[in-house]
Amino acid sequence: MQERRKFKKRFCKYCESKIDLIDYKDIAQLKFSLSERFKIMPRRLTGNCKHHQEMVTIAIKRARQTALIPYIVDRKNVVESPLDMIK
Ligand SMILES: [Zn+2]
Numbered sequence: 001m002q003e004r005r006k007f008k009k010r011f012c013k014y015c016e017s018k019i020d021l022i023d024y025k026d027i028a029q030l031k032f033s034l035s036e037r038f039k040i041m042p043r044r045l046t047g048n049c050k051h052h053q054e055m056v057t058i059a060i061k062r063a064r065q066t067a068l069i070p071y072i073v074d075r076k077n078v079v080e081s082p083l084d085m086i087k
Contacts, residue, residue: 038071038072
């Protein structure tokens with residue numbers, strides 16, 4: 001029997017677009033790693049490499065402190081696409 005590949009080959013979105021530095025002010029980049037409730041998506045779901053995931057987490061935490069991204073989202077205020085509310 002031949003070996004089966006259970007998982008699709010994942011790739012890092014940041015590596016693909018060749019981003020060296022993730023800026024906390026650039027929410028468009030951070031969007032890839034944010035869930036709809038502004039949680040940081042784990043690496044196993046996004047497929048980011050370790051190097052970029054660490055940068056993303058730092059950037060997101062900074063963006064939260066500067067109030068670019070909310071810490072929590074109320075249940076009542078949940079919209080289909082909350083990222084549109086930022087802009
Ligand atoms: Zn990467």
